[in-house]
Amino acid sequence: MSERPAIYRTAGLTKSYGTAPTAVHALRGVDLTVHAGELLVLLGPSGSGKSTLLNILGGLDSATSGQAWFEDSEITALDADGLTEYRRRSIGFVFQFYNLIAALTARENVQLITDIAEDPMTPEEALALVGLEGRMDHFPAQLSGGEQQRVAIARAIAKRPQVLLCDEPTGALDSETGIRVLTALETVNREVGTTVMIITHNAVIADMADEVVHFADGAIASHTSNPRRKPPGELAW
Amino acid sequence: MNALPPLTRKLLRDLWRLRGQALAIALVMAAGVGMAVMSYGMMRSLDAARSAYYEGYSLAQVWVPLRRAPDSLARELAEVPGVAGVETRLSGAATLDLPGIAEPVLARLHSLPIQLNRVVLRSGRMPRAERPNEVIVSEAFAKAARLAPGDRLPALVYGKRIELVLVGTAISPEHVYAVAPGQIFPDNRRFGIIWMAREPLAAALDMRDGFNEVLLRLAPGASKQEVIRRADRISAAYGPVGAYGRDLDVSNRFLSSEIDQLRTMVQILPPIFLLVSAFLLNILLARLIDTEREVIGLLKAFGYRSAPIARHYAQLALLLSLGGVALGWVLGFWLGRGVALLYQAYFAFPALTFSAGADIYLGSAAMALAAVLAGAISAVWRAQRLTPAEAMRPPAPARYSSGPLSSRLVRLLPDEPSRMILRGFFRRPLRTIASVLGLAMALALYVASASSTDNVERLIQLVFERGQRADLALSFTEPRDGRVQRELALLPGVQRAETYRAVGAELVKGPHREREAVLGLPRGSALMRIVALDGTTIEPPPGGALISSQLARKLDIVAGDQIEVQVTEGQRQRFTLPITAVVDVPLGASLVIERGALNRLLREGDVASGAYLMTDPQQAPALFARLKQTPQVASVTVAANAVRGIRETIAESMGIVTLFNTLFAMLIVVGVTYTSARISLSELARDLASMRVLGYRKGEAGFVLVGEQALLALAALPLGLVLGMALSRYIASSFSSDMFMIPAAVSARTLAEGVLVVAVAAAATAVLVRRSADRLDLVRALKTRE
Incomplete structure (x- = not known):
């Protein structure tokens, strides 16, 4: 895998909240390289720092010290407007609670992104990729949790982002639905070539990844590569 | 603080957390209470000052x-x-x-x-x-x-x-x-x-x-x-x-008519403010209870009964309104003292002090509390009816309907943020309608208030520009030979002179009698014409009389009827005349006939009671000097001075009133927009944060919030203008008395200013709330479950 170019690099990335004696250190000097096209799973208990890392890489949060690069540009040097533009161009997000806009139908939730992207798919294409071509005109309240999460994935991929960042995408779903969602993510990674980073509590999911990073106490505890990716259909929990 | 029961502490903290919205609502309420205290107090103060004066000095x-x-x-x-x-x-x-x-x-x-x-x-x-x-x-x-x-x-x-x-x-x-x-x-x-x-x-x-x-x-x-x-x-x-x-x-x-005007104002203004504040309180409480479902469930699960929970939210409403009432009392007292000073400029009392009794203060508070209860009751009712299990569950995801009409409308829109706004309106139609009504009332208040100046300008135009076009009106000490017209024309600077005849009479129709002057005007007059409220000029009819509508109403007379005239001067002739037309005249001229006809009815030949002069302003000093030396001239009225007097009085009194009503209108706009935008922000925080995360810029995401308020204001404009014109007409007609009629004439300028006032106040408020949207914590908004 290492022949692929690096899409993310971090050097000594730290994040702390509060001041000296009572400061909480969410990240304690993280050095990580993610290559383009990889499917990477971040594992670790609550508070281990994985979400903080994802938020900084996604341009939602700022680091206290250290640096992070997206390709050749330093994310940690961008101001708020720069981060917005970065998110707008390059990043797709999938969250535990879907974060769909209740006032918009599935198709319109995807259009929310295709309206502002440079070279997007059509909303119909994106929804077909996650198997929701038949539910396009339903409002979120009319969809199941798994369907809502797949709309969120369609919304995230529709702009053809270079990176898809997923924070506990199956956290609110039962296993069967969760596997359907993971299948959608795997398809995007495989067919579109999008780099996918998934945060999870669920160690089983690590089997579908190229790279697995274990977090503990704000630092990387281990970084391993899977010789073979298991298709999500073979996962069970 | 620790001695307080926990619910009381929560109450105080809630109030502090909601201070912006609480202040907006309290201010709108204070305006209503203040207006009520001022108007009722002033009515009573004027009445008391008048009675004391009349009694004390034996009128x-x-x-x-x-x-x-x-x-x-x-x-x-x-x-x-x-x-x-x-x-x-x-x-x-x-x-x-x-x-x-x-x-x-x-x-x-x-x-x-x-x-x-x-x-x-x-x-x-x-x-x-x-x-x-x-x-x-x-x-x-x-x-x-x-x-x-x-x-x-x-x-x-x-x-x-x-x-x-x-x-x-x-x-x-x-x-x-x-x-x-x-x-x-x-x-x-x-x-x-x-x-x-x-x-x-x-x-x-x-x-x-x-x-x-x-x-x-x-x-x-x-x-x-x-x-x-x-x-x-x-x-x-x-x-x-x-x-x-x-x-x-x-x-x-005039004093009675002033008291009546206060009575009209107090019937219109305070209810508007109290209605708006009740509505604002309602949406604030409803939203608060929505966001605190879990808290309510928890309290109930712990064994709190429904009543203390209902009381908790009712107390919040009451506490907030107490602030409004207290502020309103201070405002009312302060306004009352100011208005008392203003009145002293043209009502000469030995003393005119503003004093509203305890009953007025308490009555205004009762009115405000009634509005608060009306606003709070449905929300509080919902809070106490929640069962613990139901309350602990998050509210069902917002359901958006796709009714045939709304979905067709929504599809017409070009982008998703606009669709979010429109679907939001359709999802909560009552709140939308109430917001639009609130803003429309603010605009109506401005238009109706500011148009009082338009109405007076129109009155001036009708009376002095279209009707009495003479620069000077003279009355003679005694009726004089009509040939005086030629002498007047020879005075310095006089360009044209016309004479009129006026005689005191008692007008009789059936059981009705009214004492009024009968005015004889020449036909084809250039200097004194009868002009109706609608601007048409009417010639004195050759074989009958015109009557003003005010007088016609008192005599119960209509066009075609005969009127009996009993002259109360000179030979005291009696005659009857057919009424050819009933005319809405702004002021003066009650019964008008052709001058020659009046002379004949009085069997007196060519006789005049006074004259109208058109003069050269350059020669005014010389002319005035001559008139001052002319014993036969009883009075000289200078049209320009009369107009200036009207404008100065209006500028003085209406200027201040309009300033206050502009502030009050803006207060309503700010109150409605601020409350509605804050609540939208609280409802939309997650959506806006999601949009920001997805790469929408601050302005693009904030558009959903600002656009919503802009659309509400836009919808309110036509309604507000129509309401404003209707209110202006109502106020003009209720201010009209049997001494004068106020034309209703809202100028395009007033309408445009009203739109500007509402637009600026709404825009400034929406932008203020948008700044809060810009500071949304993206990560936290995403971690919370709706």
Whole structure:
């Protein structure tokens, strides 16, 4: 895998909240390289720092010290407007609670992104990729949790982002639905070539990844590569 | 703080957390309470000041004006049942030649009162009997004309030249509102009241053994109508029959009309503010309870009963409204004192202090509390009905419908943020409608208030530009030969002169009788035309009479009816005339016939009572100098001064009122927009954060919030303009009295200003709330479950 170019690099990335004696250190000097096209799973208990890392890489949060690069540009040097533009161009997000806009139908939730992207798919294409071509005109309240999460994935991929960042995408779903969602993510990674980073509590999911990073106490505890990716259909929990 | 029960602590913290919205609602409520306190308090203060003044200085209850009567008449009048006091006096008109004032100044002369209509000396001293030329004048006149004790006032009294010496100033219950005959706004520089000793006034009026007016006080319970009827019968031989009560006294009529105007305002304004604040409170509480479902569930699970929870939210509403009421009381008291000062500029009271009783303060608080309860009850009811299990569950995801109409409308929109806004409106139609109504009422309030200036400008245009186009109006001391027109035309600067005939009469139709002047105007007049409220000019008809709609209503007469005219001067002819048209005239001219016809009916040949002149302003000083020397001229009214007087009075009083109403309108707009935008922000926080995470820029995401408020304001504009024009028309008609009619004329400028005021206030508020949206914590908004 290492022949692929690096899409993310971090050097000594730290994040702390509060001041000296009572400061909480969410990240304690993280050095990580993610290559383009990889499917990477971040594992670790609550508070281990994985979400903080994802938020900084996604341009939602700022680091206290250290640096992070997206390709050749330093994310940690961008101001708020720069981060917005970065998110707008390059990043797709999938969250535990879907974060769909209740006032918009599935198709319109995807259009929310295709309206502002440079070279997007059509909303119909994106929804077909996650198997929701038949539910396009339903409002979120009319969809199941798994369907809502797949709309969120369609919304995230529709702009053809270079990176898809997923924070506990199956956290609110039962296993069967969760596997359907993971299948959608795997398809995007495989067919579109999008780099996918998934945060999870669920160690089983690590089997579908190229790279697995274990977090503990704000630092990387281990970084391993899977010789073979298991298709999500073979996962069970 | 720790001693407080936890729910009370939560209450105080909630109030602090919601302070922005609480303040907005409290301010709107305070405006309503303040207006109520001010208006009711002012009505009561004016009424009390008037009663005390009238009683304390023995204002007559009936006036009996006469031409000339002997002392025996006073004795006869004293024997009329119901009459408790009689005082005879001399009354007349004078023109003064004051240095520094080019025009002749008009003055009303009274002999010094003894028992009735006593004056309050404000400066200097009373005239001494042994010094016949000493006078006191009305205080406002002395101030405006810059007169001081010791000044000499050259006066022309019915053709006689006398020199008066000013020794003091006074005010009188008879002239609380002092306007020259035929005017509706005071011009204190050119009209004043003069009191002087009886002897010298009798000499000037040539009335050494007699009097020309009787003042009557009535015994408690006496019938005023009966006394007037008998007084008229007894005095019939001594001049025009015309006893009248306080209700027809001009000064008292203006005071009553002012009190009526306050009553109109108090019926319109406070309810608007209280309605808006009730609505704002309702949406605030409903949203608060929505976001606190889990808290409510938890409390109930812990064993709290429903009642304390309902009380908790009701207390929040009450606490917030107590702030509004307290602020409103302070505002009302402050406004009341300000308005009392304003009134003193044209109502001359010995003292006018604003004082609203405890009942007014408590009543206004009760009104506010009723509004609060109305606003809070449905939300509080919902809170106490939640079952613990239901409350612990998050609310079902917002359900958006795709009804056929709404979905078709939504699809017309170009982008997703616009669709979010529109779907939001359809999801909560009541809140949307209420917001639009609130903003529309604010605009209506502005338009109705600011248009009062438009209405007066229209009145000026109708009366002085289209109707009376003369620069000067003269009245003669006695009817004169019509050939006077040629003499007038020869005076310096006079470009055109027209004469008119006016005669006092009693107009009779069936059981109805009204005392009014009959005006004879030449046909084809260029200087004095009858103009209706709608702007059409009407010629005096050749074989009949025009009647003003106010007078027609009092006489119950319609076009085509016959009216009986009983002239109360000269030969006292009686004749009947057909009414050819009933006309809405803004002011003056009650019964108008063609001048020649009137002369013929009076069997008098070509006779005039006065004239209208068009003059060259360059030669005004020379003309005024000549008129001041002309004994036959009883009064000179300068149109430009009358217009200036109206504009100054309006600018002074309406300017301040309009300023306040503009502030109040903006307050409503800010209150509605702020509350509605804050609540939208709280509902949309997750959506907006999601949009920001997805790469929407601050402005693009904030558009959902600002656009929503903009659309609400936009929807409110046409409604507000229509409501405003209707309200303006209602206020104009309720301000119209039988002395004048106010045309309703909202100018395009006022409408545009109203739109601007609402737009600016709404935009500024929405942008303020958008800044909170810009500071949303993206990560936290995403971690929370809706």
